[in-house]
Amino acid sequence: MSTPPTRPESAPPPDAPLPAPYPGPEPEPRPLPRPGARGPRRDLYAAGAAAVLFALAALVGHLLYDSEILRLRWPPLYARWLPHTGPGTPAALCLAVLTVAYGPPLARRLPWRHLLPAAWGGAMAWAWSLALVDGWDRGAAGRLTTKYEYLRSVGDVHDIGATLRTFTDRILMDSPDNWPAHVAGHPPGALLTFVGLDRIGLGGGAWAALWCVTIGTSAAVAVLVALRALCGEGTARRAAPFLVLAPSVVWTAVSADGYFTAVAAWAVALLALSATGASRAPRTAALGSGVLFGWLAYLSYGLTLMAAVALAVLVAARTARPVPYVLLGMLPCAVVFTAAGFWWYEGYTTLVERYYQGAAGVRPYAYYVWANLAAQVPVVGLAVVAGLRRAAGLRRGALVVLLAGALCAVLAADLSGMSKAETERIWLPFTLWLLPAAALLPASARRWWLAAQAAVALTVNHLLFTGW
Secondary structure: OOOOOOOOOOOOOOOOOOOOOOOOOOOOOOEOOOOOOOHHHHHHHHHHHHHHHHHHHHHHHHHOOOHHHHOOOEOOEOEEEOOOOOOOHHHHHHHHHHHHHHHHHHHHHOOHHHHHHHHHHHHHHHHHHHHHHHOHHHHHHOHHHOOOOOHHHHOOOOOHHHHHHHOHHHOOOOOOOOOOHHHHOOOHHHHHHHHHHHHOOOOOHHHHHHHHHHHHHOHHHHHHHHHHHHHOHHHHHHHHHHHHOOOOHHHHOOOHHHHHHHHHHHHHHHHHHHHHOOOOOHHHHHHHHHHHHHHHHOOOHHHHHHHHHHHHHHHHHOOOOOHHHHHHHHHHHHHHHHHHOOOHHHHHHHHHHHHHHOHHHOOOHHHHHHHHHHHOHHHHOHHHHHHHHHHOOEOOOHHHHHHHHHHHHHHHHHHOOOOOOOHHHHOHHHHHHHHHHHHHOOHHHHHHHHHHHHHHHHHHHHHEEEOO
């Protein structure tokens, strides 16, 4: 009589239930069926409507308003008409062609650990090539040295403690030795960043530009990390070429807002890792997210609206577990700055007064409340507009929730009246999270839409001189 084969002690019994799989992100939802709907055609209609909105804002701004009232040379953008080429032109054209041709297949096939540095490198190359269309000094090294910028005030900071204690006293335009526009318009964290670079021997416009571009373009990686955790790796891979070839890079390079965008993006990415359990140390990820959110509050007052994107992450992940750790991580920045003599709320209310002492006092809300939205069309590109149209037809899904959070942040900033013009840079931390909408576009048309994104960026960068 034969004996039955023995089963190793570590193996489960044959009738044992299978272990539950890792509760990863839900699959991407399918669009609601619409009788007679033709997706590609409606994508074109949406993109065309967005282009018309931008053209209308430009026409109204040029024909119905005086430039002294709008305080813009080429409304609705903070730019001036200046057709030009530069040393970055050949590189930008080559990068656009190569990314359109090889970006989608590489995004599908590269191992994930290689895709992330490839996306960062591609975004950085795209940013530098576009910046250098304006030349090295005008497009890069001199960008952060104008009379409005932070570097003009770095030499005024001899004692950081004294600077923090008196920072609010120098915000108003009629105060003695008032801060330049950008320093006055932000909490002291932005200025202290460049002071810190100067203190370690990386002073001047070139190093500041290198910092902003290098840190700013890492935001593409942060979005990919968050998308993979919330929406699945497939969605992240489809979005990757659009994050690399984003038209918004025209304004990311070179500006401090690119740096702010990356800080916000990594705060959201760490929150997504914690909320979904995609991190081996979710509490540490939540604490890290809180530290970055805390620092973000002292980089820009308006970026408190990133709370809408953070809430979207928690809703998409269906959990609030990271919240106590995020709040705990935010605490040190608030304690340190307050103890050093800078009270955030006082700085904000003083800034509001300064804001209306300047251009905002004459800029008409009735124009900017809709023209600000039109200005985002060349920032996000037509592919994202088409993707948002598709997102509107989805029943549910983490990506839809994430896009809704970003849209809420944009609308809140718009309706507040604290962003009259110049929003192509100011809203970069919000509009970054609209770019993944392009992942919803059909594979058959993806290269065409990617080419459209590149065309928008190249057109804006070569016909206009954007500044801030």
